[in-house]
Amino acid sequence: MAFFFERLKTDGSTQARLGRVSTDHGTFLTPAFMPVGTLGTVKSLTPEELVGVGVEILLANTYHLYLRPGHETIERLGGLHRFIHWERPILTDSGGYQIFSLGDLRKISEEGVTFQSHLDGSLHFLTPEKVVEIQRALGVDIAMVLDECIPYPSPYEYAKVSTERTGRWARRSLQALREGDPALFGIVQGGVFRDLREESARQLRDLGFSGFALGGLSVGEPRNLMLEILEWTTPLLPEDAPRYLMGVGTPRDILDAIMQGIDLFDCVLPTRNARNGSLFTSYGRLSIKQARYAQDDRPIEEGCGCYTCRHYSRAYLRHLYLSKEILSSRLNTIHNLFYYLGLLKKIRAAIDGGTLLDLQRDFLRQWDADDDAKEIAET
Amino acid sequence: MAFFFERLKTDGSTQARLGRVSTDHGTFLTPAFMPVGTLGTVKSLTPEELVGVGVEILLANTYHLYLRPGHETIERLGGLHRFIHWERPILTDSGGYQIFSLGDLRKISEEGVTFQSHLDGSLHFLTPEKVVEIQRALGVDIAMVLDECIPYPSPYEYAKVSTERTGRWARRSLQALREGDPALFGIVQGGVFRDLREESARQLRDLGFSGFALGGLSVGEPRNLMLEILEWTTPLLPEDAPRYLMGVGTPRDILDAIMQGIDLFDCVLPTRNARNGSLFTSYGRLSIKQARYAQDDRPIEEGCGCYTCRHYSRAYLRHLYLSKEILSSRLNTIHNLFYYLGLLKKIRAAIDGGTLLDLQRDFLRQWDADDDAKEIAET
Numbered sequence: 001m002a003f004f005f006e007r008l009k010t011d012g013s014t015q016a017r018l019g020r021v022s023t024d025h026g027t028f029l030t031p032a033f034m035p036v037g038t039l040g041t042v043k044s045l046t047p048e049e050l051v052g053v054g055v056e057i058l059l060a061n062t063y064h065l066y067l068r069p070g071h072e073t074i075e076r077l078g079g080l081h082r083f084i085h086w087e088r089p090i091l092t093d094s095g096g097y098q099i100f101s102l103g104d105l106r107k108i109s110e111e112g113v114t115f116q117s118h119l120d121g122s123l124h125f126l127t128p129e130k131v132v133e134i135q136r137a138l139g140v141d142i143a144m145v146l147d148e149c150i151p152y153p154s155p156y157e158y159a160k161v162s163t164e165r166t167g168r169w170a171r172r173s174l175q176a177l178r179e180g181d182p183a184l185f186g187i188v189q190g191g192v193f194r195d196l197r198e199e200s201a202r203q204l205r206d207l208g209f210s211g212f213a214l215g216g217l218s219v220g221e222p223r224n225l226m227l228e229i230l231e232w233t234t235p236l237l238p239e240d241a242p243r244y245l246m247g248v249g250t251p252r253d254i255l256d257a258i259m260q261g262i263d264l265f266d267c268v269l270p271t272r273n274a275r276n277g278s279l280f281t282s283y284g285r286l287s288i289k290q291a292r293y294a295q296d297d298r299p300i301e302e303g304c305g306c307y308t309c310r311h312y313s314r315a316y317l318r319h320l321y322l323s324k325e326i327l328s329s330r331l332n333t334i335h336n337l338f339y340y341l342g343l344l345k346k347i348r349a350a351i352d353g354g355t356l357l358d359l360q361r362d363f364l365r366q367w368d369a370d371d372d373a374k375e376i377a378e379t
Numbered sequence: 380m381a382f383f384f385e386r387l388k389t390d391g392s393t394q395a396r397l398g399r400v401s402t403d404h405g406t407f408l409t410p411a412f413m414p415v416g417t418l419g420t421v422k423s424l425t426p427e428e429l430v431g432v433g434v435e436i437l438l439a440n441t442y443h444l445y446l447r448p449g450h451e452t453i454e455r456l457g458g459l460h461r462f463i464h465w466e467r468p469i470l471t472d473s474g475g476y477q478i479f480s481l482g483d484l485r486k487i488s489e490e491g492v493t494f495q496s497h498l499d500g501s502l503h504f505l506t507p508e509k510v511v512e513i514q515r516a517l518g519v520d521i522a523m524v525l526d527e528c529i530p531y532p533s534p535y536e537y538a539k540v541s542t543e544r545t546g547r548w549a550r551r552s553l554q555a556l557r558e559g560d561p562a563l564f565g566i567v568q569g570g571v572f573r574d575l576r577e578e579s580a581r582q583l584r585d586l587g588f589s590g591f592a593l594g595g596l597s598v599g600e601p602r603n604l605m606l607e608i609l610e611w612t613t614p615l616l617p618e619d620a621p622r623y624l625m626g627v628g629t630p631r632d633i634l635d636a637i638m639q640g641i642d643l644f645d646c647v648l649p650t651r652n653a654r655n656g657s658l659f660t661s662y663g664r665l666s667i668k669q670a671r672y673a674q675d676d677r678p679i680e681e682g683c684g685c686y687t688c689r690h691y692s693r694a695y696l697r698h699l700y701l702s703k704e705i706l707s708s709r710l711n712t713i714h715n716l717f718y719y720l721g722l723l724k725k726i727r728a729a730i731d732g733g734t735l736l737d738l739q740r741d742f743l744r745q746w747d748a749d750d751d752a753k754e755i756a757e758t
Contacts (some may be wrong), residue, residue, distance in 0.1 A: 040698065044705040069673065069698045077676055077694055085690045294448065297456055311464045315456055319419070319448045326423040329705055 001141055003183030003210050005030075005242050011351050015234065015261035018351040021057075021242060023089045023141040023183070025081060028056035030242060030263035031351075033254065033344045034091060035271060035337055038064050040074075040084040043271055044329040045337075047086045053306065053334060054341035058086055059266040062134055062144075063095025067117050067124075071137040079139030091142035093266075094131050096187070096215070097149045097247070108148060110165065128169040129176040136181050143182035144213065145173040150191045152220045159191035167203045174207055183210035185244060191216060192225055194232050201236040211264075212237045213244040218267075223253070230260045237261075251280065251343055252367060255360060258347055270340045274332035277321045280339040284368030288332070293318045306338035307331075380520055382562035382589050384409075384621050390730050394613065394640035397730040400436075400621060402468045402520040402562070404460060407435035409621060409642035410730075412633070412723045413470060414650060414716055417443050419453075419463040422650055423708040424716075426465045432685065432713060433720035437465055438645040441513055441523075442474025446496050446503075450516040458518030470521035472645075473510050475566070475594070476528045476626070487527060489544065507548040508555040515560050522561035523592065524552040529570045531599045538570035546582045553586055562589035564623060570595060571604055573611050580615040590643070591616045592623040597646075602632070609639045630659065630722055634742060637726055638735065649719045653711035656700045659718040663747030667711070672697045685717035686710075 001024045009018040019030040035042045035050065038061045042050055050058065060080060065071060077083050080090055099106050099115050106115035112127030128146045135143035147166045150159050166189045177184055186204035190196030204212055214233060217226050230245070237243055244264035245257050254265050270280065277288040281301040288300075299309035300317065308317070308331040320328035350359040380403045388397040398409040414421045414429065417440045421429055429437065439459060444450060453462050459469055478485050478494050485494035491506030507525045514522035526545045529538050545568045556563055565583035569575030583591055593612060596605045609624070616622055623643035624636050633644055649659065656667040660680040667679075678688035679696065687696070687710040699707035729738040 039702045039704060040695075041704050041706045044709075046706065046709070068702060069694070073674055073694065076674055077692060083692070083695055085695075295452055295455055313456060313462070315448065315452065316419075316462055316464075323418045323447060325418060325420050326705055326708055327420045327425065330423075330425070330709075 001180060001182050003141070005211070005240065007240065009352055011259075011356050012354060013357055014259040016258050016347075016351050016356055017239075017261060017263060018348055019242065019263055021089070025087060025089045025141055026056075028089055029348055031254075031258045031344055031347055032057055032264055033340050034059040034264065034266040035340075036061075036266055036268045037084070037086075039068070040065060040080065042333070042337075043275065044326070044333050047084070049334060050086075050337070051088075053338040054345060055088075055337065057089040057091060057141075060084075060090055060092050060138075060140070061095060061098065062092045062131060062138070063098040065092075065138060066095065066126075066134050067119055071134045075137040075139070081139065089141040090138075091185075091264075091266075092135050092138060092140045092144065092182075093246070094135075094144040094146045094187075095126065096144075096147040099126070100149045100151075108165075110168075112146070113148075128173040132173055132176040132181065132184070136178070140182050142211065143184050145170050145184060145186055145209075147187040147189055147215055149219065150189060150216050152192065152216075154191050156191075156193055156196075159189075159193055159196055163189045163191070163196045163200050167200060170204055170209075171207060174209070185209055185211040185213050185242075187213045187215040187246070188233055188237075189216050192221055192229065194229075197229055197233050198236060201233045205236060205238055209241070211242040211244060213246050213264075214262075215246050217245065218248045218253075226253070227256055227260070230257060230262065234261045251340070251363075254343070255347065255363060258351075259356065259360070270336035271333050274336040275329045277328070277332065279317075279332060280336050282363075282366045288314065288317050288321050290318075300335050301339075304335070304338070306335050308335040308338075380559060380561050382520070384590070384619065386619065388731055390638075390735050391733060392736055393638040395637050395726075395730050395735055396618075396640060396642060397727055398621065398642055400468070404466060404468045404520055405435075407468055408727055410633075410637045410723055410726060411436055411643055412719050413438040413643065413645040414719075415440075415645055415647045416463070416465075418447070419444060419459065421712070421716075422654065423705070423712050426463070428713060429465075429716070430467075432717040433724060434467075434716065436468040436470060436520075439463075439469055439471050439517075439519070440474060440477065441471045441510060441517070442477040444471070444517060445474065445505075445513050446498055450513045454516040454518070460518065468520040469517075470564075470643075470645075471514050471517060471519045471523065471561075472625070473514075473523040473525045473566075474505065475523075475526040478505070479528045479530075487544075489547075491525070492527075507551040511552050511555040511560065511563070515557070519561050521590065522563050524549050524563060524565055524588075526566040526568055526594055528595050528598065529568060531571065531595075533570050535570075535572055535575075538568075538572055538575055542568045542570070542575045542579050546579060549583055549588075550586055553588070564588055564590040564592050564621075566592045566594040566625070567612055567616075568595050571600055571608065573608075576608055576612050577615060580612045584615060584617055588620070590621040590623060592625050592643075593641075594625050596624065597627045597632075605632070606635055606639070609636060609641065613640045630719070630742075631746060633722070634726065634739060637730075638739070649715035650712050653715040654708045656707070656711065658696075658711060659715050661742075661745045667693065667696050667700050669697075679714050680718075683714070683717070685714050687714040687717075 004022040131146040186209040190200045242263040293314040296314040350356040383401040510525040565588035569579045621642040624641045672693040675693040729735040
């Protein structure tokens with residue numbers, strides 16, 4: 001599949017870049033945020049609604065789609081885009097993170113990983129080659145290599161062994177590529193150890209992937225450590241390829257990472273929080289279940305242009321949430337994704353206009369400084 | 380509130396009527412089907428989607444909205460239409476059916492009914508006057524009187540006592556009406572007893588309501604008995620007021636009832652079935668979870684013009700259903716309501732064109748004769 005990354009602009013005072021990725025399913029601008037559509041649907045929304053809030057690229061999950069409904073079924077039905085009625089680019093995570101989250105249910109060897117399905121306990125064996133094959137069958141635009149996501153904390157010795165194996169798997173993944181396959185991204189691992197991170201980044205760079213992801217972050221390590229790891233790693237990655245920080249994060253995390261040269265993000269935060277009644281605003285998050293909103297006629301955020309804020313009061317949203325109505329998840333998800341995608345749009349405009357530091361200052365002035373801490377407590 | 384019913388056409392060979400109801404929130408054609416929006420939302424859909432599938436009038440529930448979020452809250456927020464972002468007519472059921480479903484949790488007296496909330500066990504006392512007051516606060520277009528819904532089967536003696544009390548309550552409800560209140564519909568009760576049904580119908584007719592409902596049907600009695608009760612009752616109701624068969628029913632029930640002169644319906648069947656993966660087609664119902672649809676690339680029904688059928692395969696809908704994805708409820712509900720509203724539209728056109736018997740013949744030829752029996756088994 002076609003894949004092309006252009007740097008349109010580089011911020012003078014930070015590492016931030018404005019870019020454009022071209023694929024067979026159209027282009028998207030970076031920095032970009034990908035909503036998570038694990039099973040081929042961003043929970044509660046239609047593709048038209050995703051487009052409506054500004055989504056340009058979607059993330060789905062190889063592990064989940066492999067188990068259900070199966071990549072062969074999706075291939076027979078014309079590929080993932082057609083199956084889920086989404087015509088724009090799709091990136092699939094490899095399933096590394098999900099498989100290694102299974103704990104005792106999986107066993108790793110040089111060849112690959114054996115695991116039990118979280119659905120029915122059936123045994124499965126995935127190799128780097130097989131994971132490329134599955135993503136080929138899905139027909140996605142961007143595929144991720146199979147990696148081992150190292151838990152936090154892990155001892156240095158284990159991180160070293162694991163990162164080296166992930167490196168060998170990355171090489172095998174590239175070798176498994178065929179003409180017409182999705183663009184393949186490598187995943188930098190190395191835990192929280194500088195030499196391992198650097199070694200992993202150099203190795204992947206030399207192998208020559210279409211893009212480079214940073215994995216194993218946002219898994220419980222302190223926020224400052226995550227930013228430090230970005231500082232070590234990003235400069236070692238090629239400038240002419242997109243950089244993807246997997247599974248991150250809060251609006252503040254995303255802004256900070258963009259300033260360190262990251263181009264691509266995915267996270268369940270806006271969608272999962274929405275279903276839990278936690279709504280993003282410029283001032284931090286708002287928990288819609290609180291009694292103080294029972295008769296509050298205002299929208300979630302004054303001036304917000306999303307469908308939810310244009311038509312519904314906090315009082316109605318609270319009523320839907322407490323009544324466990326499906327519409328609650330929908331309206332909240334629309335708002336939170338509109339917020340995230342809107343923030344990314346503003347950031348891109350600021351990079352373009354050379355005003356990213358101003359944006360950061362305004363953002364931090366408004367944003368509740370305690371919010372990131374609350375986040376950890378609430379979710 | 381303004382309320383006006385015009386008979387536009389009467390079918391020559393059946394009792395069916397084509398009509399138009401005018402309210403302060405616009406007009407709607409009859410026969411009409413009202414989707415059930417118990418708590419101020421038709422589960423999983425937005426108002427725009429309801430309009431998109433052809434909904435012209437919505438049903439909500441007095442009992443549920445009284446308990447949560449409370450009619451006073453809704454009144455303070457500008458009324459139910461504004462609260463739920465629905466600009467067209469709304470009818471509220473009185474809550475009689477819900478309260479009498481509570482069994483041991485309610486106690487009836489001449490004055491009214493005491494019951495415990497199904498939410499928190501709190502004690503409440505509702506009278507016919509209070510129920511009018513609640514619906515006034517909600518600001519709906521059509522209000523229903525408080526009635527006692529007699530269970531099936533019930534002994535004659537109980538049905539007689541109850542029906543007479545419901546009659547006295549109907550009179551009190553009318554007396555409680557003020558200038559500018561919603562149009563008020565009486566509810567014919569009488570169980571399955573001809574003399575009680577007839578007496579109830581005559582009494583309500585003489586009291587002079589804006590419309591007349593038949594209650595206490597579709598509560599477990601045989602289908603033929605329900606149709607027989609319609610035959611006894613409908614001729615006694617005024618021709619120049621709408622007739623509403625509460626809580627009914629299957630497509631076949633609705634068609635039969637329209638041919639006996641019924642104008643208005645509500646039922647949870649299309650929406651609840653949708654959430655359970657049971658989808659309406661011209662041939663009967665289709666259970667989307669079945670393995671035979673796992674790789675079926677066809678829409679639910681070929682030729683259906685609904686959003687779901689235009690974009691999604693049975694295979695994807697099955698995948699969403701088995702994965703318990705929220706989008707499953709949405710796409711299925713859109714299809715089922717499109718089917719119901721489309722059937723009503725065809726019936727209205729057939730009354731207008733004098734071809735209702737042809738429509739009935741074609742409907743019965745296609746419709747799976749066993750479907751109504753299966754329905755009872757599955758839901």
